[in-house]
Amino acid sequence: MPVASKPIIEIKSLHKTFGKDVHALRGVDLLVERGKVVVIVGPSGSGKSTLLRCINHLEVETHGEVWVDGKRLNEKNKDIDEIRAEIGMVFQLFNLFPHLTVLENIMLAQRVVRGRGKAEAEEVAKKQLERVGISEKAHSFPAQLSGGQQQRVAIARALAMNPKIMLFDEPTSALDPEMIKEVLDVMLDLAKDGMTMIVVTHEMGFARVAADQVIFMDQGLVVEQGTPQQIFNNPTQDRTKLFLSQILQH
Amino acid sequence: MTKAASKETPLIVESLWDRLARFPWWLVAIILVLIGSAYFVATNESYQASLLFIVQGISITVQTTLYAYALALVIGLIMGLGRVSRNVIFSNIARFYVEVVRGIPMLVLIFYIAFVAVVDFAGFFGVAGRDVPMNVRAIIALAVTYGAFLAEIFRAGIQSIDRGQMEAARSLGMSYTKAMRYVILPQAIRNVLPALGNDFVAMLKDSSLVSVLAVRDITQVARLHAGSTFRFREAYTVLAVLYLSMTLVLSALVQWLERRLHAGRK
Numbered sequence: 001m002p003v004a005s006k007p008i009i010e011i012k013s014l015h016k017t018f019g020k021d022v023h024a025l026r027g028v029d030l031l032v033e034r035g036k037v038v039v040i041v042g043p044s045g046s047g048k049s050t051l052l053r054c055i056n057h058l059e060v061e062t063h064g065e066v067w068v069d070g071k072r073l074n075e076k077n078k079d080i081d082e083i084r085a086e087i088g089m090v091f092q093l094f095n096l097f098p099h100l101t102v103l104e105n106i107m108l109a110q111r112v113v114r115g116r117g118k119a120e121a122e123e124v125a126k127k128q129l130e131r132v133g134i135s136e137k138a139h140s141f142p143a144q145l146s147g148g149q150q151q152r153v154a155i156a157r158a159l160a161m162n163p164k165i166m167l168f169d170e171p172t173s174a175l176d177p178e179m180i181k182e183v184l185d186v187m188l189d190l191a192k193d194g195m196t197m198i199v200v201t202h203e204m205g206f207a208r209v210a211a212d213q214v215i216f217m218d219q220g221l222v223v224e225q226g227t228p229q230q231i232f233n234n235p236t237q238d239r240t241k242l243f244l245s246q247i248l249q250h
Numbered sequence: 251m252t253k254a255a256s257k258e259t260p261l262i263v264e265s266l267w268d269r270l271a272r273f274p275w276w277l278v279a280i281i282l283v284l285i286g287s288a289y290f291v292a293t294n295e296s297y298q299a300s301l302l303f304i305v306q307g308i309s310i311t312v313q314t315t316l317y318a319y320a321l322a323l324v325i326g327l328i329m330g331l332g333r334v335s336r337n338v339i340f341s342n343i344a345r346f347y348v349e350v351v352r353g354i355p356m357l358v359l360i361f362y363i364a365f366v367a368v369v370d371f372a373g374f375f376g377v378a379g380r381d382v383p384m385n386v387r388a389i390i391a392l393a394v395t396y397g398a399f400l401a402e403i404f405r406a407g408i409q410s411i412d413r414g415q416m417e418a419a420r421s422l423g424m425s426y427t428k429a430m431r432y433v434i435l436p437q438a439i440r441n442v443l444p445a446l447g448n449d450f451v452a453m454l455k456d457s458s459l460v461s462v463l464a465v466r467d468i469t470q471v472a473r474l475h476a477g478s479t480f481r482f483r484e485a486y487t488v489l490a491v492l493y494l495s496m497t498l499v500l501s502a503l504v505q506w507l508e509r510r511l512h513a514g515r516k
Contacts, residue, residue: 058417085423095418099436108432109422154418161422 006070007031008165008196009055014064016050016220024050026220027064032165032213037197039207039228042217043243048200051217052167055198056087069164085113088158092170094150096142096157102129103138106157114161121160128156132186148179152186159190166190168199204247208232216240280498287491300475300484304492307471314389314467315457319450321393326400331430333405344401351398357459363391364463388460396453403445407438443511447504451497458493468492 009032016025024047032038040048053059054066057073057080066073068083097105106125110116116124129135132152134145142150151171158166168187172180184206191197191210201207207214207228214231216224216239224237235241290297332344351359364387369379411434419429461470468489476485 056421058421081420081423081425084421087421089418089421091414091418093414095412095414097415097418097433097437099440109419109424112428112432113423157422 006034008034008069009198010065010067011051011054012065012067014051014054014066015062016047016054016059017062024220025054025061028217028220028222030215030222032196032198034164035194035196036212037191037195037199037210038213038215039211040198040200040215040217041202041204041207041243042223045219046217047220048217049169052169052198052200055165055167056084056089058089081113085109085161086164088155088161088163088166090151090154090158090166090168090171092173094142094147094154094174096150096154098142101139101141102134102145102153105142105153106160109157110160124160125156128160129153131159131189132156133182146179147175148182151175151179151183155183155186155190165196165198168197168201170200170202172201172203202247204232216243218243280494284491284495287487291488294484296479296481296484297488299479300472300481300488303475304468304472304485304488307466307468308492310385310465311454311457311467311469314385314392314460314465315450315454318389318392318396318457319453321389322396322400322453323446325393325397327404329397329401330404330408333401334408348398348401351395356395356456357462359395360388360391360459360462363394364388367394384463384465388463388465391463392453392457392460396449396456399449400446403442403449404438407442407445408434410441411437440511444504444508447500447507451500451504454496454500455493 009030011028011030014025014028014030015023017023026047028047028051030038030051040051042048050059054061055068057066061073069086071079071083073080073083096102097108100108103122103125106128107118107121110121110124111118114121126135126138129138132155134149134152137145137149137153142153145153155166155171171187172183175183180203184203187197187199187206188210197210199206199211211228213225214228215222216231216235216237218239224231224235224240231240232244235244287297291301292298329344329347332340333348335341335344354362364384368382368387368390372379372382408430415433415437416429419433420426424432457467458469461467461473464470466474472485472489476482479485
């Protein structure tokens, strides 16, 4: 299949500046193959989240190109909503809709974006809730759930759109330690099912187990990339070694 | 939480003085005023005559307020959306409207809208200005004025919603409009319901200004009654008490609504 070999995400010399002073990305190139799991690590302020948010145009690039599934993102394209519908995103602070129940959270975009009927949307929502293991919370409101449960609902909400790509922006950083595993387990299952995933995280254990490719970023640049073995066991750059030694001391 | 706290706090005996100081004496005073007025009306023929005459204006006051408020809600919502819009033209129109209206005294604005703007606007559609009834002009004038206040309330409500809500909605493929409609506005409107209620009460009071257009609301009717009978004290006392009774009831309703909203948001 020649189509499958074409990268689903292609980023060419991406620059992003905020105002005059902040240069968050300074020329990032990235290729992501279909079905691969890419984990981005690096110190805070290195541009990881900004890079992720450029992929679905929550941030608009200052310079450079972002291609998703053969389509170039740019300021003027009208089909940005259609492209975004194919890219699920999970946020650090979950961002569930507090005025809707869990089930309604998962049904809303299916109905108003995908145009699915109520019965179909509900069926899909229930299936996804089962997948993330909290079917019993379908009629609760987000505020009644723990952080880990909220994040799993957020994942279910994104999956209900049948996205081709899933982006995770530090999905476990806001969670109490005992809830991190339940979210990572869902993500591991997803990786096993062959979902294309780009994950910004500080969970090195997850990166080791799930990643096909690890990218180390610092100061708006990709410093080093490779398999988890290469990055964690034999890093070649001093900056990478320093970062890993600092976080693995614990 | 309060239960646990009260368990640990030792019982403090409240002094009589504290309890007297905390008592809502103002409410007692208001109730006395109302009862006193009722007594006057029941026993004094002049007061009775004033009340019977002035009450004829009640339906105009209530109608003007309701219609104007409904129209102001529509204007306010549209202009509030304009205030947060990234569309340069839309946002500038909204800002222009809000600043102009807020910079002109309400009474002047009512004169201007009723005698100039509405006439010009009607002329534009080929209708003679004098064919637009004063009641309608009054409603439009109040609505345009209050639309600016409500626009600022809606703007504040929209801006109070966390940015992540819009981002989450957009990331799911919703357009800006859909995200506003299904995600942002339902939360924003809920947050500003008490403020909207307060402005409804304020509008009921400001509807008295339309008496300058000779619209026969309770204020206008009271003026007519006072002028023809020279019973100024009776007419204006009855008028004031009527407004007070209506606003007290409405304010209580708003407070009840506010408490219910808080209770629902655990």
